[in-house]
Amino acid sequence: MSTTRATHQRRMRTRLAVSALAALAVGLGPLMVAGHARAAQQSVDGVQLRWGINAESNKRSPIGYNLLSAGRLGNPGRGSQQLKDADNGATWANGKPAGWKATAGNVRIEKLQANDSYRLASWEGLRTDKNGAALTSATNSGHQVVIDQGTGSLDAAADDATITWDGDFTVAFYTGMIFFYVSDPKLVVDDGEGRLTATLSGFGSDIDDPTKWVTVAPAEVTLATLPSVDVSATGLITTPAYSGVGYDAPSGGVEQVRTGPYWGSFPKSFVDFQQTTGLGAYWYSSGGAADPYKPALPITVDTDPAVQPAPAAKLAASNRVYGKASKATLTLARPTGSTAAVTGKVTLTWPGVKQTLPLSGGKATFTLPKTLKPGSYPLKVAYPGNANYDGVEVAKLVTITKAGVAKPTWKVTTKPTPKKKGKATVTVKSKVNGAPATGKLTITLAKGSAKKQVTANLKNGKATVSLPKLAKGTWKVTLKYPGTATHQAANSKPADLKVAG
Incomplete structure (x- = not known):
């Protein structure tokens, strides 16, 4: 203030x-x-x-x-x-x-x-x-x-x-x-x-x-x-x-100490309520080291408070996709009739983030981290005020959505046979540069009533997997990526894998 x-x-x-x-x-x-x-x-x-x-x-x-x-x-x-x-x-x-x-x-x-x-x-x-x-x-x-x-x-x-x-x-x-x-x-x-x-x-x-x-x-x-x-x-x-005010604690409560320079109590109805919160003895003398700090x-x-004008605050921050860099800009404008520049520092906070920047021309622009997981978060910027202006806070809810991914793809590097296992590379490409897909991907191979599944663990959007021995014939292959806390789900179109005898 x-x-x-x-x-x-x-x-x-x-x-x-x-x-x-x-x-x-x-x-x-x-x-x-x-x-x-x-x-x-x-x-x-x-x-x-x-x-x-x-x-x-x-x-x-x-x-x-x-x-x-x-x-x-x-x-x-x-x-x-x-x-x-x-x-x-x-x-x-x-x-x-x-x-x-x-x-x-x-x-x-x-x-x-x-x-x-x-x-x-x-x-x-x-x-x-x-x-x-x-x-x-x-x-x-x-x-x-x-x-x-x-x-x-x-x-x-x-x-x-x-x-x-x-x-x-x-x-x-x-x-x-x-x-x-x-x-x-x-x-x-x-x-x-x-x-x-x-x-x-x-x-x-x-x-x-x-x-x-x-x-x-x-x-x-x-x-x-x-x-x-x-x-x-x-x-x-x-x-x-407070001083000299008695309080009768309920059964099981801390008894009031009615000696010494700090004995007293807040009003009974207030203290009775505090007995239900677990803070009862903090509002009357109990003989502890906190007694000197309890008096009201x-x-x-x-009726005529001195009120300094507060600058008009505007916070610009858009919703964004996980993994993408973004910025938040606070603009503080002088109130009507004021001539002094709005100077000082402002502090931005949101989950896991705390940044303080100086104002320049009444503005401060913060770079928001790319790594906060999808969800809706309260973004708050506070200006404590200076000799000319009152402090002000402004808040905005910013929503981070999951990064999109392309349909999974695969490339067979060694074809399986009825006697030998094969090998393949699978890819799930993120639509956000610098935020590669992770998690598990399931490969399903089906031919008639026969069905086999292979699980791949993606690292930087890719994984190399071993394919099982397969009987001769054409197998239908589908890749299913269920998504993660940061990336959307996606499935491939069915593809054919021909296995020779």
């Missing part, structure tokens, strides 16, 4: 402070209003919600690391799966689509920078602190969920607000071995006390039995209890309750 975000957040705090002082100056401060006097409600839209949840959600874990993703990660279908690093989380270890993203609809994930600004998240940044150093047990990656386009109403004088957002994000632990979805948050504040709620769903597993994988039914829960909220016309910044982080709601 833009380097001005930290400046904007400081500006917002200043606006909130000025609003409060102005209210006190005219006798309208919350502590001075008799009978809960109300100003007219103010309708709001384009409201931004920003929350880092807690430090533990952004830390290195015993197996991998904990992370946030915009949108919903795909279901790996079974337990013990982690996001694949080779393709920036596009797939799971078992090859199923995962789709880690920094942006999805109204939702984006942003990372804290060394200068305390925020920019659009990158896959590499999930494992580093704000200075780019690898995470340690004492640091976190500093990511936040940002959801835009909230709508609703607020009453600053009465400290009331009702705002809803439309969007999904994923919270994943152990690089995705356990994760859950958060959907459509809603903020309700009444007389300075509030709640942030959302619908949770996802999957249940167990770090002690990672093969476990069950669907967890959706549930509406309280994400954060907000005991003291000062609502301003420009929004609010508040820290959710501040929530920011901004």
